Amino acid sequence: xDIKIEFDHYTLAYGRDVVLNDITLxxxxxxxxxxxxxxxxxxxxxxxxxxxxxxxxxxxxxxGDIRMDGVSIFAPAVRLPExxxxxxxxxxxxVALPMSIYDNVSYGLRLxxxxxxxxxxxxxxxxxxxxxxxxxxxxxxxxxGLNLSGGQQQRLSIARALALEPEVLLLDxxxxxxxxxxxxxxxxxxxxxxxNYTIVIVxxxxxxxxxxxxxxxxxxxxxxxxxxAGNQLFVSPRDKRTEDYVTGRFG
Amino acid sequence: MKERSxxxxxxxxxxxxxxxxxxxxxxxxxxxxxxxxxxxxxxxLAGSTWNPTAKPPAFGILPMIVGSLWLTFGSLVIGVPLGLxxxxxxxxxxxxxxxxxxxxxxxxLAGIPSVIYGFIGLTLLAPxxxxxxxxxxxxxxxxxIILGFMILPTIIAISEDAIRAVPIAVREGAVxxxxxxxxxxxxxxLPTARSGIIAGIILGMGRALGETMAVIMMIGNSxxxxxxxxxxxxxxxxxxxxxxxxxxxxxxxxLFATGVVLFVFIMILNALATTFVRRxxxxxxxx
Amino acid sequence: xxxxxxxxxxFGCIWLAxxxxxxxxxxxxxxxxxxxLPSLSIGFLTGTPENLGRDGGIFPTIVGTIxxxxxxxxxxxxxxxxxxxxxxxxxxxxxxxxxxxxxxxSLAGVPSIIFGLFGxxxxxxxxxxxxxxxxxxxxxxxxxxxxxxxxxxxxIRTVPQSYRNVSYSLGATRWQMVTTAVLPSALPGIITGIIxxxxxxxxxxxxVIFTAGTALNLPKSVFSPVRTMAVHFYIxxxxxxxxxxxxxxxxxxxxxxxxxxxxxxxxxTRLVRKQVRR
Ligand SMILES: Nc1ncnc2c1ncn2[C@@H]1O[C@H](COP(=O)(O)OP(=O)(O)O)[C@@H](O)[C@H]1O
Ligand SMILES: [Mg+2]
Numbered sequence: 001x002d003i004k005i006e007f008d009h010y011t012l013a014y015g016r017d018v019v020l021n022d023i024t025l026x027x028x029x030x031x032x033x034x035x036x037x038x039x040x041x042x043x044x045x046x047x048x049x050x051x052x053x054x055x056x057x058x059x060x061x062x063x064g065d066i067r068m069d070g071v072s073i074f075a076p077a078v079r080l081p082e083x084x085x086x087x088x089x090x091x092x093x094x095v096a097l098p099m100s101i102y103d104n105v106s107y108g109l110r111l112x113x114x115x116x117x118x119x120x121x122x123x124x125x126x127x128x129x130x131x132x133x134x135x136x137x138x139x140x141x142x143x144x145g146l147n148l149s150g151g152q153q154q155r156l157s158i159a160r161a162l163a164l165e166p167e168v169l170l171l172d173x174x175x176x177x178x179x180x181x182x183x184x185x186x187x188x189x190x191x192x193x194x195x196n197y198t199i200v201i202v203x204x205x206x207x208x209x210x211x212x213x214x215x216x217x218x219x220x221x222x223x224x225x226x227x228x229a230g231n232q233l234f235v236s237p238r239d240k241r242t243e244d245y246v247t248g249r250f251g
Numbered sequence: 252m253k254e255r256s257x258x259x260x261x262x263x264x265x266x267x268x269x270x271x272x273x274x275x276x277x278x279x280x281x282x283x284x285x286x287x288x289x290x291x292x293x294x295x296l297a298g299s300t301w302n303p304t305a306k307p308p309a310f311g312i313l314p315m316i317v318g319s320l321w322l323t324f325g326s327l328v329i330g331v332p333l334g335l336x337x338x339x340x341x342x343x344x345x346x347x348x349x350x351x352x353x354x355x356x357x358x359x360l361a362g363i364p365s366v367i368y369g370f371i372g373l374t375l376l377a378p379x380x381x382x383x384x385x386x387x388x389x390x391x392x393x394x395x396i397i398l399g400f401m402i403l404p405t406i407i408a409i410s411e412d413a414i415r416a417v418p419i420a421v422r423e424g425a426v427x428x429x430x431x432x433x434x435x436x437x438x439x440x441l442p443t444a445r446s447g448i449i450a451g452i453i454l455g456m457g458r459a460l461g462e463t464m465a466v467i468m469m470i471g472n473s474x475x476x477x478x479x480x481x482x483x484x485x486x487x488x489x490x491x492x493x494x495x496x497x498x499x500x501x502x503x504x505x506l507f508a509t510g511v512v513l514f515v516f517i518m519i520l521n522a523l524a525t526t527f528v529r530r531x532x533x534x535x536x537x538x
Numbered sequence: 539x540x541x542x543x544x545x546x547x548x549f550g551c552i553w554l555a556x557x558x559x560x561x562x563x564x565x566x567x568x569x570x571x572x573x574x575l576p577s578l579s580i581g582f583l584t585g586t587p588e589n590l591g592r593d594g595g596i597f598p599t600i601v602g603t604i605x606x607x608x609x610x611x612x613x614x615x616x617x618x619x620x621x622x623x624x625x626x627x628x629x630x631x632x633x634x635x636x637x638x639x640x641x642x643x644s645l646a647g648v649p650s651i652i653f654g655l656f657g658x659x660x661x662x663x664x665x666x667x668x669x670x671x672x673x674x675x676x677x678x679x680x681x682x683x684x685x686x687x688x689x690x691x692x693x694i695r696t697v698p699q700s701y702r703n704v705s706y707s708l709g710a711t712r713w714q715m716v717t718t719a720v721l722p723s724a725l726p727g728i729i730t731g732i733i734x735x736x737x738x739x740x741x742x743x744x745x746v747i748f749t750a751g752t753a754l755n756l757p758k759s760v761f762s763p764v765r766t767m768a769v770h771f772y773i774x775x776x777x778x779x780x781x782x783x784x785x786x787x788x789x790x791x792x793x794x795x796x797x798x799x800x801x802x803x804x805x806x807t808r809l810v811r812k813q814v815r816r
Contacts, residue, residue, distance in 0.1 A: 461649020
């Protein structure tokens with residue numbers, strides 16, 4: 001397996017709350033890893049560790065290591081803004097910043113200091129095409145992002161992340177707040193995207209995990225109970241707890 | 252590196268208010284305390300004669316302390332019931348359209364310059380008081396009534412916040428027990444909001460105690476200790492405001508000494524108010 | 539049915555109190571306007587005062603008011619916004635923030651006459667600025683600082699946390715996050731605070747009269763003394779110079795305060811809409 005990200009005995013705590021407990025896990029390059037489990041099991045903590053957003057909590061502590069392309073993301077030479085541009089994140093709630101569609105999509109690039117209008121134009125178009133939003137908004141790029149529907153805003157959020165040409169996409173329940181049609185659009189998009197990106201997604205259902213994941217990890221109480229490639233976790237789980245959860249007997 | 256210097260600059264600006272408070276405290280005390288030390292604290296506070304230009308001069312500020320107390324408590328008699336009633340009205344009774352009108356109106360009440368209020372007291376209320384109740388008109392009563400209105404916005408804003416902050420569940424619990432609306436207000440809302448309301452009253456008190464120019468215009472500025480609300484008086488603030496214009500030497504020092512006393516009173520009130528507001532610094536509207 | 543009767547009586551009283559309060563406000567505003575408007579004219583606004591203000595206009599006091607207000611905002615706005623940003627975005631609650639908050643709260647409660655005394659002894663005398671726009675502006679700046687800090691803090695706190703998360707997740711530094719995600723959304727609230735602070739500066743008398751002076755000339759520099767409208771109004775009324783001119787000046791003051799209040803309360807909606815359109 002070609003490994004993009006590697007968790008190595010990684011433990012994360014907010015104050016006294018242990019969010020992730022001794023996680024050791026590979027994330028394969030140009031594939032989709034689905035991280036699922038009950039609420040509070042540490043899925044968001046897992047994602048937010050990869051781009052070091054977890055450190056925004058004042059009482060965050062961690063042990064162990066996470067490596068991207070073999071290099072520790074905690075190495076002193078790592079610049080946080082750059083790490084977050086390499087591993088861009090999309091949240092469960094669609095967020096259109098109060099600015100135009102164009103400014104939303106080009107936001108990350110402008111933060112990085114990109115001022116060249118043609119470069120920005122090209123990046124905006126490419127990102128919007130990739131997130132399948134281009135045809136819907138190409139005539140009104142100057143209108144406010146807040147005017148878009150929820151599903152469109154979420155694809156806008158994805159476009160905003162894609163515009164950075166990241167290596168990794170971190171998607172924290174990106175379809176949790178969406179209707180089935182928007183959800184299907186985004187799932188289709190993921191299949192196309194994984195040719196170029198490493199994707200870690202928290203699916204909003206077990207079905208979605210099975211549909212989009214090239215590999216899956218089941219989290220419970222901050223621990224990775226089981227990790228498996230393909231549909232293994234859903235077809236033939238090895239751990240009793242995984243089996244209970246995927247068959248809906250979890251309680 | 253840029254981030255670090257920005258963070259440092261912001262830290263410096265954050266100290267602005269604290270530094271200002273420190274400077275104010277230091278310079279007021281430095282200018283006023285020597286005279287208090289010379290006269291003696293007790294003589295200064297309890298002396299009933301203020302004659303700073305006589306030989307020998309007399310520096311007793313009891314008349315001003317008494318005047319300030321009269322005026323402050325008088326204004327509370329007007330301002331507290333009215334302010335509480337308006338706050339209850341705005342949260343509980345006002346139809347939506349009227350609530351929409353009330354809010355900017357109260358804000359305007361707070362925005363009108365105090366000299367305008369003083370002027371209304373001087374030209375409108377004082378003659379009425381003189382004609383109906385007797386006395387010179389320019390009096391504690393005139394000042395207290397107008398000041399009562401001047402502190403309304405403070406009392407209303409903070410009480411309103413406090414009443415609004417009562418959790419819906421608390422209110423619904425009382426309604427479920429079959430209480431009438433008025434019983435909910437008196438039995439649940441006001442007691443639950445009590446500390447906020449008290450904080451509002453204390454801050455209103457601070458405003459009344461600190462008001463200067465309007466008081467000068469309304470109170471008659473007599474150095475005799477008032478024994479009736481219809482008599483003129485002078486206050487800590489009005490005396491400073493009036494005499495600073497021409498005072499020099501020891502006289503000026505005595506005015507700063509009066510400022511020290513006022514400052515200490517106000518700080519005590521502020522400290523009291525903060526202890527009554529559970530979360531200082533949040534959601535208190537600036538009046 | 540005594541509870542029903544009690545309630546009806548109590549609610550009657552409360553309605554009365556509310557109507558009474560509005561009536562008093564209307565009376566104050568109405569009286570000054572009715573008595574002041576007749577003597578208002580362009581000449582009054584643009585003319586220079588003569589005979590201590592008994593005749594002529596109030597032009598220098600209008601200039602004095604605006605200049606003093608602007609100077610105070612020029613000083614207080616960066617300080618206040620910086621302070622609010624630090625408290626909300628750069629630090630967690632600690633002993634330090636509690637001390638800073640205590641300073642802000644206390645400063646807000648300091649009466650204006652104390653500011654006047656302080657400004658006189660510190661800026662006018664100790665720093666030898668004399669009665670001047672600079673001394674008055676600095677004094678006023680300290681006075682309105684808490685207003686700006688508080689309104690900015692409140693405006694910043696209403697910005698959705700998700701904006702900050704999005705900004706950080708796309709590689710923003712803290713300062714970039716503040717300037718691109720927080721401040722634009724908080725702007726209407728911040729501007730409202732600045733306008734309210736200007737209103738306080740316009741209304742102020744006690745802190746101004748001992749620091750900026752009472753000179754009736756047009757100022758030549760920031761070291762010139764000025765007289766503001768509020769101070770002029772006070773002097774006209776208290777020294778019995780001219781009741782007619784006092785009413786007219788009062789009317790201008792009230793109109794100014796009205797305009798400031800209307801702008802402050804309408805600005806929020808207007809700016810929010812504009813922000814969406816951009
Ligand atoms: N800011 C925080 N402070 C303290 N505990 C937190 C914080 N955020 C999340 N947690 C705790 O961390 C655990 C895992 O949270 P999270 O990663 O968000 O779970 P999931 O995304 O799987 O629902 C939960 O028990 C939650 O209570
Ligand atoms: Mg989560």
